[in-house]
Amino acid sequence: MSFNHQEIEKKWQKKWDDTRSGIVSESTNKKDSLYYLIMFPYPSGSGLHVGHVESYAAIDILARYQRMKGKNVMVPIGYDSFGLPAENYAIKTGVHPSKTTKTAINTFRQQMKSVGLAFDWDREISTSDPEYYKWTQWLFLLFYKNGLAYRKKSAVNWCNSCSTVLANEQVVAGCCERCKSEVVQKDLEQWFFKTTKYTEDLLSGLDDLDWPSKIKAMQKNWIGKSEGTNIKFKIKNSKSQVEVFTTRPDTIFGATYIVLAPENPLVDEIVLKEHKEEISKYTKNAQKKSALERTELQKIKTGVFTGSYVINPVNNEEIPVWVADYVMMGYGTGAIMAVPAHDERDFEFAEKYSLEIRKVVKSDDDTKERCFSKDGISLNSDFLNGLKTSDAKKKIIKWLSEKEAGDSMTTYRIRDWLVSRQRYWGAPIPIIWCDKCGDVPVEEENLPVLLPEDVDFKPTGESPLVGSKTFHDVKCPKCGNDARRESDTIDTFVDSSWYHLRYCDPKNKKVFADKSKIDYWCPVDLYIGGAEHAVMHLLYARFFAHALNDLGYIKFKEPFTKLRNQGLILGPDGEKMSKSSGNVVNPDTIVLEYGADAIRIYEMFMGPLEDEKPWDIKGVVGIRRFLDRAWKVRSKINKTESDELDKLMHKTIKKVGDDFEVLKFNTAISQLMIMTNAMMEAESVTKKTYQSFIKLLAPLAPHLAEEVWEELGNTKSVFSDGWPTYDKDKLVDETITLAIQINGKMRATIIISPNASKDEARLIALDDEKINSYIKGKDLKEIIYVPGRIMNIVVK
RNA sequence: GGGCGAGUGGUGGAAUUGGUAUACACGAGGGACUUAAAAUCCCUUGGAGGAAACUCCGUGCGGGUUCGAGUCCCGCCUCGCCCACCA
Numbered sequence: 039m040s041f042n043h044q045e046i047e048k049k050w051q052k053k054w055d056d057t058r059s060g061i062v063s064e065s066t067n068k069k070d071s072l073y074y075l076i077m078f079p080y081p082s083g084s085g086l087h088v089g090h091v092e093s094y095a096a097i098d099i100l101a102r103y104q105r106m107k108g109k110n111v112m113v114p115i116g117y118d119s120f121g122l123p124a125e126n127y128a129i130k131t132g133v134h135p136s137k138t139t140k141t142a143i144n145t146f147r148q149q150m151k152s153v154g155l156a157f158d159w160d161r162e163i164s165t166s167d168p169e170y171y172k173w174t175q176w177l178f179l180l181f182y183k184n185g186l187a188y189r190k191k192s193a194v195n196w197c198n199s200c201s202t203v204l205a206n207e208q209v210v211a212g213c214c215e216r217c218k219s220e221v222v223q224k225d226l227e228q229w230f231f232k233t234t235k236y237t238e239d240l241l242s243g244l245d246d247l248d249w250p251s252k253i254k255a256m257q258k259n260w261i262g263k264s265e266g267t268n269i270k271f272k273i274k275n276s277k278s279q280v281e282v283f284t285t286r287p288d289t290i291f292g293a294t295y296i297v298l299a300p301e302n303p304l305v306d307e308i309v310l311k312e313h314k315e316e317i318s319k320y321t322k323n324a325q326k327k328s329a330l331e332r333t334e335l336q337k338i339k340t341g342v343f344t345g346s347y348v349i350n351p352v353n354n355e356e357i358p359v360w361v362a363d364y365v366m367m368g369y370g371t372g373a374i375m376a377v378p379a380h381d382e383r384d385f386e387f388a389e390k391y392s393l394e395i396r397k398v399v400k401s402d403d404d405t406k407e408r409c410f411s412k413d414g415i416s417l418n419s420d421f422l423n424g425l426k427t428s429d430a431k432k433k434i435i436k437w438l439s440e441k442e443a444g445d446s447m448t449t450y451r452i453r454d455w456l457v458s459r460q461r462y463w464g465a466p467i468p469i470i471w472c473d474k475c476g477d478v479p480v481e482e483e484n485l486p487v488l489l490p491e492d493v494d495f496k497p498t499g500e501s502p503l504v505g506s507k508t509f510h511d512v513k514c515p516k517c518g519n520d521a522r523r524e525s526d527t528i529d530t531f532v533d534s535s536w537y538h539l540r541y542c543d544p545k546n547k548k549v550f551a552d553k554s555k556i557d558y559w560c561p562v563d564l565y566i567g568g569a570e571h572a573v574m575h576l577l578y579a580r581f582f583a584h585a586l587n588d589l590g591y592i593k594f595k596e597p598f599t600k601l602r603n604q605g606l607i608l609g610p611d612g613e614k615m616s617k618s619s620g621n622v623v624n625p626d627t628i629v630l631e632y633g634a635d636a637i638r639i640y641e642m643f644m645g646p647l648e649d650e651k652p653w654d655i656k657g658v659v660g661i662r663r664f665l666d667r668a669w670k671v672r673s674k675i676n677k678t679e680s681d682e683l684d685k686l687m688h689k690t691i692k693k694v695g696d697d698f699e700v701l702k703f704n705t706a707i708s709q710l711m712i713m714t715n716a717m718m719e720a721e722s723v724t725k726k727t728y729q730s731f732i733k734l735l736a737p738l739a740p741h742l743a744e745e746v747w748e749e750l751g752n753t754k755s756v757f758s759d760g761w762p763t764y765d766k767d768k769l770v771d772e773t774i775t776l777a778i779q780i781n782g783k784m785r786a787t788i789i790i791s792p793n794a795s796k797d798e799a800r801l802i803a804l805d806d807e808k809i810n811s812y813i814k815g816k817d818l819k820e821i822i823y824v825p826g827r828i829m830n831i832v833v834k
Numbered sequence: 835g836g837g838c839g840a841g842u843g844g845u846g847g848a849a850u851u852g853g854u855a856u857a858c859a860c861g862a863g864g865g866a867c868u869u870a871a872a873a874u875c876c877c878u879u880g881g882a883g884g885a886a887a888c889u890c891c892g893u894g895c896g897g898g899u900u901c902g903a904g905u906c907c908c909g910c911c912u913c914g915c916c917c918a919c920c921a
Contacts, residue, residue, distance in 0.1 A: 211917090211918090252916075255917095256838085258837090259918095262920070282921085286921080363919090364919050364921095366921090369920050370921065374921050449920080572916080645846060645847055649847090652845095652846075654845080654846065661859085663859095664858095664859085704847075704859095705848070705857085708858035708859075710858095711858055712858070715858095781901080782902045820901065822901050828853040830853085831901090
C-alpha cells in the first residue's frame with residue numbers, strides 16, 4: 039500500500055495557502071528572528087530546474103525546523119526579472135519582455151508551491167516591477183548625490199553580441215560572461231559606481247564572514263591587492279617622468295629598458311618624430327585587439343622603441359623606453375621597468391629584441407639558464423650588494439623615497455563598477471541631460487522613470503530607449519528648457535544588490551525599506567546560492583551594504599553573515615544539465631509521479647549540499663519506498679514498545695536536530711531511515727514515538743507529515759506542536775560492543791558497559807577465548823583503553 | 835604560473851574529527867507471495883583464498899608520526915573549479 043501523494047499534496051497546499059500558518063513572518067519585538075535567503079531566480083521560460091529545488095528545499099527544511107523550535111523565521115522569495123534573455127526573446131518574436139516575464143513568474147510560483155516551499159508569499163518582489171525599480175533608481179540617485187555614482191570616459195569592455203558595455207566582473211577570460219563571445223575595448227563615456235572607495239573594507243570585511251573559503255579567496259583575488267613600489271624615472275631632455283610600478287624594487291640595477299602600455303598617455307608625449315608613425319601604427323593595432331588576443335597564452339611579445347630614454351635614479355644610466363602590449367594600462371601605472379634577468383616576460387621580450395640582460399640577484403642554482411624570478415641575494419647593485427631580497431627592498435625604498443624618486447605603493451585589480459547598459463529590459467538611469475545644466479537627477483517625486491513601451495528592441499549600439507518618442511524628450515527639472523533623458527539602463531546586478539533589504543519591507547511606498555524593519559531582520563543569517571556569483575553579485579551586494587552603512591542607512595556592513603553554495607546537480611549521464619545534451623530533469627514530472635516530498639528528500643539525500651552530484655531516478659524510487667514505509671508504520675501503533683525502540687527514537691531526535699543545524703541533511707535522512715526500519719521490524723510502536731518521528735520528518739516531508747498527523751487525531755498543524763526533545767539518559771546504552779585490537783589490529787569484540795573501568799574491561803577482555811588465542815605465549819606490554827571506544831592490547 | 839578543493843565498494847555516499855572503514859540508499863544475485871509480471875517482504879553482497887571455523891589484503895601512490903591513520907605530517911600522481919602577460 040502506498041499513499042496517494044497527489045491528493046495529499048493538493049489538500050495541504052491549499053490549506054497552507056488559505057491559512058498562511060507558520061509562513062508569514064512579522065517583524066515583531068520577538069528576539070529569536072532568523073533571516074534565511076536563497077538567491078532569487080531569473081524567471082526563465084524553461085521554468086524551475088532541479089538545481090533550484092535543491093537550494094530552496096534546503097532553506098525550506100531549515101526554516102520549518104526553526105519555526106518548530108519557536109524561531110521567527112523569514113524566508114522571502116522574488117524574481118530577478120530584468121535581464122537579457124527576455125529581451126533577446128522579444129527581439130526574436132516581438133513579444134514584450136513584460137509579458138514573457140509575467141508568464142514565467144506565474145510558472146515559477148506555481149512550481150515552487152507544488153514542491154511545498156513555505157515562502158512568505160506576501161513579500162514577493164520582482165525587480166522589473168516599477169514599485170521595485172523605483173527604489174533601484176532612488177538608490178542610484180542616492181549614490182549620485184553622494185559622489186558614489188559618476189560618469190567618465192574611458193576604455194570599456196564592449197560585447198558585440200550583446201551590444202552593450204560590461205563591467206570588468208562580467209568579462210571572463212576576455213569573453214562575455216553571458217554569451218561567451220569576444221569582448222573588445224571601446225572608448226566610451228559611461229556611468230560607474232565607486233566600488234573602489236570601499237576596497238579595503240571589502241577586503242577586511244571578508245575575515246569575519248562564515249563563507250566558503252573558496253569564495254573568500256576568489257573575492258580577495260579579484261580585489262587583487264598588491265603592495266609594491268612606485269619608481270619615477272626622469273625622461274631625458276624633458277620635464278616629464280615615467281612612473282612605473284614594481285614589486286621588485288631591489289632589482290632596479292638590472293632594469294635595462296622601460297615599457298609603456300600602448301594606451302599610456304605618455305606615449306604621445308615622449309615619442310620622437312622619426313618613430314611616430316611606427317608607434318601610432320602599433321598602438322592602433324593594439325587597441326583593435328580584443329582582451330582575449332591581448333592575454334592569449336604563449337603569445338609572442340611585440341613592441342616598438344619610442345626613441346626616448348629615461349634616467350635610472352640609482353646610477354644615472356640611460357634606459358630606452360619601449361611600447362609593448364604585454365603591459366596593461368589597467369594595472370599599476372601602465373608602465374614597468376623591465377628586468378629581463380629576473381622576470382620571465384621581460385626576459386622573453388629582451389631576447390627577441392636583443393636588449394641587455396643584466397643579472398642582479400644571485401640564485402641558489404646558477405646552472406639555470408633562464409631568468410631567475412625568486413628571492414635571493416643582490417649583486418651588481420652597488421649599495422644593495424649582499425643583501426637578501428627582503429632587506430634590499432627595504433633599503434632601496436628608503437633610498438628612493440629620500441631622493442623623492444619613488445615610494446611604496448599599493449595597487450588593486452578591482453575597478454569601479456560600470457553600471458550603464460545599452461539595453462532595454464532594465465531600470466532606466468534617472469538622469470536628464472540639459473545643454474545648460476549638464477546632468478540633472480530626476481526629482482524623487484517623479485520616480486520611477488518608467489520604461490517606455492514604444493521601442494524597437496533591436497540593438498543598434500545605442501540603447502533602444504533612444505528611439506522612444508514618449509521617453510526621450512523632457513524639460514530640464516532645473517531650468518525648464520528642452521532636455522533629453524539618459525537612455526541607458528542600469529546593470530541588472532544593481533537590482534540584485536539590495537533586494538534582501540526590500541524583502542524586509544516590500545510594500546513600503548515611502549522608503550526602500552523601513553529602517554527598523556531592516557534592523558530587525560538583517561543581516562541575512564544564512565544565504566544559499568550558486569558559486570557562479572562569487573565575484574559578481576556577492577561583491578556588488580557587499581559594496582551596496584558598505585555604501586549604505588557609510589551613508590547611515592543601515593547598521594551593518596556585511597549583508598550575508600553565513601553563505602553556502604549548493605553543488606551543481608548533473609544529468610544522469612554525469613554531464614552538466616543542458617538543453618543541448620538533452621539531459622535536463624524537469625522537477626514537475628518527478629513531483630507528479632513520486633511526489634513533492636520525495637523530490638525534496640531525494641535532493642537532500644543525494645549527498646552533501648555543497649557537492650556536485652549526478653541525478654539518478656533510482657534514488658527517487660528509493661526515497662519513495664522509504665516514505666511508503668514510514669507511512670505504513672501507522673499499522674504498528676499499540677500501547678507498548680521495546681526499550682530499544684524508545685532509545686533509538688531519542689537518539690534519532692538528537693541526530694536529526696544536530697544534523698539540521700549544520701545542513702547535513704543526507705545523514706539526518708539516513709537516521710530517519712534507520713528509525714523507520716526499526717519501527718517496521720518491531721512488534722509494536724507507541725503513538726508517542728510515532729508522533730515524534732512524524733515531527734522529525736515534517737520539515738523534510740511536510741505533506742505526508744501533516745496528513746499522518748491529522749489522521750492520528752491531531753486538529754492543529756504538525757508544525758504548530760513544537761520540535762521533539764530527547765532525554766539525555768536514553769542516549770547511552772547499558773552495554774555496548776567494544777572493539778578489541780591486538781597490536782592495532784581489530785581482532786574481537788566484547789560486550790561491556792560503556793563506562794566500565796580499565797580493570798573491568800581488561801578482565802573481560804583477557805577472559806575472552808579469541809583474544810587469548812592471540813596473546814597466548816606473548817609478553818603483554820601495554821593496554822590502551824578508551825572507554826566506550828576501543829581497547830588496544832600491545833603484545834610482543 | 836598562482837589559489838582553492840577532491841580522490842573510500844559496481845554506483846551516490848557514511849565514518850562521533852585519531853578509535854570496529856564501507857552506515858544509509860541504489861544496483862546486482864538468491865528466495866517467498868503470484869497462473870505470470872509489477873509491487874511488497876526476507877537473505878547475500880569490498881577483494882582474494884578456504885568445504886568450513888577462519889586467514890590475508892584493502893580508503894589515489896610512496897614515506898613518516900602514533901598503541902592505533904580514510905582522518906595528522908612530508909613527498910608525489912590524477913581530476914575538478916577559479917584567477918592569470920598583475921609587473
